[in-house]
Amino acid sequence: MTELRPDAAGKVGFLHTAQVHVATFDALSRKHLPSASTIHRVDPEALELARQDGTSERVRAVVAAHLAELRDAGCGIVLCTCSTLGEVAEDLSADGLAVIRIDRPMLRRAVTLGPRIGVLVALTSTIEPTTGVLTEEAADAGTDITLEVSVVEGAWDAFLAGDAEAYHSRIAQAARGLAGRCDVVVLAQASMEPAAALLAGLETPVLTSPRSAVEAVAAVQRGFKNDPADASAEHLPREPAAVRRH
Numbered sequence: 093m094t095e096l097r098p099d100a101a102g103k104v105g106f107l108h109t110a111q112v113h114v115a116t117f118d119a120l121s122r123k124h125l126p127s128a129s130t131i132h133r134v135d136p137e138a139l140e141l142a143r144q145d146g147t148s149e150r151v152r153a154v155v156a157a158h159l160a161e162l163r164d165a166g167c168g169i170v171l172c173t174c175s176t177l178g179e180v181a182e183d184l185s186a187d188g189l190a191v192i193r194i195d196r197p198m199l200r201r202a203v204t205l206g207p208r209i210g211v212l213v214a215l216t217s218t219i220e221p222t223t224g225v226l227t228e229e230a231a232d233a234g235t236d237i238t239l240e241v242s243v244v245e246g247a248w249d250a251f252l253a254g255d256a257e258a259y260h261s262r263i264a265q266a267a268r269g270l271a272g273r274c275d276v277v278v279l280a281q282a283s284m285e286p287a288a289a290l291l292a293g294l295e296t297p298v299l300t301s302p303r304s305a306v307e308a309v310a311a312v313q314r315g316f317k318n319d320p321a322d323a324s325a326e327h328l329p330r331e332p333a334a335v336r337r338h
Contacts (some may be wrong), residue, residue: 104128105165106132106133107172110139195280203229
């Protein structure tokens with residue numbers, strides 16, 4: 093269990109790999125963490141390193157250094173907003189610092205909505221960490237799931253070019269294609285969140301991660317205030333569920 097320092101529950105850190113996320117999470121923090129002060133660290137190169145080296149020691153060292161700086165700045169809770177780095181960041185939770193990966197709250201909900209789960213990613217490096225968490229959460233829920241994972245062609249190029257309209261349009265189009273074959277569609281990366289607004293009226297639920305992740309931070313914060321000895325953002329190891337991938 094990660095116990096927060098008594099002076100740290102009111103300061104929340106965010107680890108991003110794109111500057112665009114700062115405004116998004118500042119707005120969510122004002123709504124869901126009104127009493128917290130926030131600190132942001134942005135490192136696009138960490139994502140590129142993870143795309144090349146996965147969860148190598150080099151990646152772990154970079155993430156650990158950012159978390160240490162946020163901890164030294166007074167943060168007791170850190171939200172890692174990058175799905176690719178989420179596993180490494182979550183594993184670095186330690187006494188005095190609770191680290192939450194952005195996609196876990198969303199994926200925990202996804203496995204409750206039906207066994208057929210569609211996953212949209214813009215980066216192939218997001219596939220393994222996302223499907224890994226879905227496996228863990230399905231095991232915890234005692235259910236088997238079937239995953240259909242789709243890489244949205246051209247989406248990441250549009251994102252890097254700053255063409256948000258094209259990025260979100262491609263994602264929404266891909267989500268519509270998956271919706272008829274799935275019980276729920278997951279937009280695996282935080283940057284995809286605005287695409288959900290283009291899917292109004294779609295019968296299949298479409299889940300995004302930013303709001304649910306900040307709500308999870310708020311829950312940890314409340315837990316600390318109510319019972320400091322019981323505030324934790326860690327998750328017990330889970331046995332893998334039976335997962336069939338198309």
